[in-house]
Amino acid sequence: MSAERIRPELEDLNVIVSGQGGDGSLTVVNLLASVLRQNGMSVYTERDVLSRIKGGITAATLRAFTGERFTIGNNIDLLVAFDIAAVPKNLRQLNNNSIVLYDNSGGPLPDGALPPEVRAFGAPLSRQAVKTFRRDIYKNSISFGLIGRILGLPDETMRTSFTERFKRMGQQILRYNLDALEVGLGLADELGFTADQGLYRIQEIEAKPHMLITGNEAMAFGFLVAGGRFFAGYPITPSTDVMEWLIKWEPKFGGVVRQAEDELSAINMAIGAALTGTRTMVATCGPGLSLMQEGLGQLGMGEIPLVVVDAQRGGPSTGLPTKPEQSDLNLLVFGGHGDFPRIVLAPGTPEDCFYLTVDACNLAQRYQVPVFIASDQALSQNTATIDPIDLGRVTVDQGKRLDADDLAKLDTYKRYAFTEDGISPYTIPGTPNGMSLVTGNEHDEFGLVSAEPVNRQRMMDKRQQKMKTMLPELPRAGRYGDQDSKIGVIGIGMCFGVILEALDTLADRGIDVQYFQPRTLWPMLDETINFVNECEVVYVLDLNAGAQLAGLLLHEGADPDRIVNILHYDGTPIRSDAVVKFIAGDLAARDKVEEVA
Numbered sequence: 161m162s163a164e165r166i167r168p169e170l171e172d173l174n175v176i177v178s179g180q181g182g183d184g185s186l187t188v189v190n191l192l193a194s195v196l197r198q199n200g201m202s203v204y205t206e207r208d209v210l211s212r213i214k215g216g217i218t219a220a221t222l223r224a225f226t227g228e229r230f231t232i233g234n235n236i237d238l239l240v241a242f243d244i245a246a247v248p249k250n251l252r253q254l255n256n257n258s259i260v261l262y263d264n265s266g267g268p269l270p271d272g273a274l275p276p277e278v279r280a281f282g283a284p285l286s287r288q289a290v291k292t293f294r295r296d297i298y299k300n301s302i303s304f305g306l307i308g309r310i311l312g313l314p315d316e317t318m319r320t321s322f323t324e325r326f327k328r329m330g331q332q333i334l335r336y337n338l339d340a341l342e343v344g345l346g347l348a349d350e351l352g353f354t355a356d357q358g359l360y361r362i363q364e365i366e367a368k369p370h371m372l373i374t375g376n377e378a379m380a381f382g383f384l385v386a387g388g389r390f391f392a393g394y395p396i397t398p399s400t401d402v403m404e405w406l407i408k409w410e411p412k413f414g415g416v417v418r419q420a421e422d423e424l425s426a427i428n429m430a431i432g433a434a435l436t437g438t439r440t441m442v443a444t445c446g447p448g449l450s451l452m453q454e455g456l457g458q459l460g461m462g463e464i465p466l467v468v469v470d471a472q473r474g475g476p477s478t479g480l481p482t483k484p485e486q487s488d489l490n491l492l493v494f495g496g497h498g499d500f501p502r503i504v505l506a507p508g509t510p511e512d513c514f515y516l517t518v519d520a521c522n523l524a525q526r527y528q529v530p531v532f533i534a535s536d537q538a539l540s541q542n543t544a545t546i547d548p549i550d551l552g553r554v555t556v557d558q559g560k561r562l563d564a565d566d567l568a569k570l571d572t573y574k575r576y577a578f579t580e581d582g583i584s585p586y587t588i589p590g591t592p593n594g595m596s597l598v599t600g601n602e603h604d605e606f607g608l609v610s611a612e613p614v615n616r617q618r619m620m621d622k623r624q625q626k627m628k629t630m631l632p633e634l635p636r637a638g639r640y641g642d643q644d645s646k647i648g649v650i651g652i653g654m655c656f657g658v659i660l661e662a663l664d665t666l667a668d669r670g671i672d673v674q675y676f677q678p679r680t681l682w683p684m685l686d687e688t689i690n691f692v693n694e695c696e697v698v699y700v701l702d703l704n705a706g707a708q709l710a711g712l713l714l715h716e717g718a719d720p721d722r723i724v725n726i727l728h729y730d731g732t733p734i735r736s737d738a739v740v741k742f743i744a745g746d747l748a749a750r751d752k753v754e755e756v757a
Contacts, residue, residue: 175223176240181212187300188240191321199365200368204225217246219249231654233735236258238310240261244270254274263282263299265286283303283306292343309354312359313358319338322338371549374544376405378517379513380405382515386517388440390439390441391443398482398541403419423449426444430442435588435589439525441521446475449468457600460498461500463576465527467517469535470533471539472535473536474487484537484731485703485704486709487704502530504680505519505531505680507533510544511546511547539654561588567592570593634683638679647671649675650677659677659701666744669744705727726739
């Protein structure tokens with residue numbers, strides 16, 4: 161067999177590394193991502209972990225490609241299994257061209273464990289790690305030598321990557337890991353994967369400036385750049401990374417991060433900070449958001465600006481703490497008792513996360529309302545390659561804030577003055593002539609408690625007027641695919657990359673579809689409802705059992721006869737082939753395409 165036939169050049173590579181929790185699967189994937197980025201490829205990584213410190217089969221997955229993707233592919237090219245139990249768990253992602261590299265320290269794979277077409281190679285990773293280094297954990301560095309050889313990575317590139325990764329841990333740790341890499345290269349030689357004879361070749365392209373970042377990191381970065389200087393939170397997966405990033409960076413810019421004892425304390429700390437005029441944010445997920453509801457009502461009554469990140473996970477209750485879902489939408493839009501205005505934004509990529517967080521900070525100040533950012537576990541924690549952030553696009557808008565000179569020109573300062581646009585000019589506590597009262601009760605223009613019916617209705621109307629005033633300034637949707645097509649798809653968050661890839665596959669099969677990505681969920685914009693009502697059929701991808709996104713569309717007047725629900729809520733990330741199969745099948749049933757592709 162010729163070298164060209166056994167070493168195809170990969171332009172789109174999917175690798176999954178799986179084993180027991182604590183085996184270092186994510187470390188291997190991060191190292192591989194670093195090497196492939198040096199080759200000019202873009203990368204996207206995904207984690208599949210359990211809600212425990214150690215143990216249980218976990219996985220880390222990487223996709224490397226020459227274009228732009230924000231999802232893992234439908235099939236895995238290489239499965240690396242540190243534990244034989246990881247093979248059956250990931251079997252559904254393999255195809256006839258897949259390769260399996262497994263640790264055979266405990267023996268070979270059972271007969272029939274893999275389809276006969278799948279090539280499997282065993283190596284004593286754990287045994288060699290214990291024999292050479294007296295520590296099992298070094299099997300991940302040993303495995304990297306085999307992985308690199310299989311993929312055709314130059315040995316020196318791997319050594320350089322290891323040096324950059326481990327040198328900060330000290331010379332001894334660096335030496336052990338470099339030695340472990342050499343052990344792996346030796347095992348590769350024994351299996352026939354020599355330095356010039358792997359199973360694949362990675363395409364080398366000219367590298368360009370880029371960032372590898374998670375959605376959580378991007379939101380934290382956006383908050384900092386937008387002038388955010390106080391963050392309060394309680395560690396809760398998958399939002400904790402926001403706080404961890406800010407703990408490192410906020411103090412360098414005069415900011416403060418407080419880890420509270422619970423979400424009740426976090427939201428109330430945030431309310432106090434926001435009242436001082438400080439740009440403030442909290443980050444949580446479903447259970448924490450439930451605990452924050454009373455505080456969110458205080459924000460509504462007091463007209464206090466705050467940004468709230470909700471990294472959604474599987475619910476209800478503790479649910480699936482480490483799995484992606486989008487089942488908090490109703491809570492974000494309708495949560496809390498009573499009526500008060502709020503904004504709900506929905507990013508789809510880490511880049512979106514950055515810029516929409518900047519928008520959220522400005523909108524919160526401008527309209528004196530809570531602004532929610534609806535993320536999800538995958539968008540929050542998966543890493544993706546994006547273009548460098550353009551700080552020139554960032555502006556800081558304080559809204560109708562009055563200083564001492566402004567107040568001196570007023571006969572009387574009324575914190576909650578009735579205005580045509582519903583937004584009352586305000587000042588921060590301590591400003592001369594700027595005294596006011598903030599209460600959770602209904603109040604008059606000065607903030608004094610009032611149950612007078614006429615005042616009550618006027619105050620409610622004033623606050624609700626903001627929802628109309630803000631409409632022209634809310635972030636608009638992204639539009640992709642064939643915008644002349646009468647077949648549409650709507651999805652948010654992690655669905656962004658999945659839907660874009662599905663559109664490409666459908667187009668290859670002669671089915672033209674357009675994708676509408678709403679970036680403002682609430683208040684719902686006319687463009688969203690118009691999109692639905694102008695299409696013949698719109699597939700709404702909901703990562704929940706209750707069709708919550710579709711329900712919001714129907715609530716705001718979308719034609720129910722045009723909406724078809726695609727529901728996914730088994731705790732796994734949805735893949736593009738599932739979307740393609742559903743849409744193609746439904747269109748075939750409607751006689752809009754000849755047959756299911």
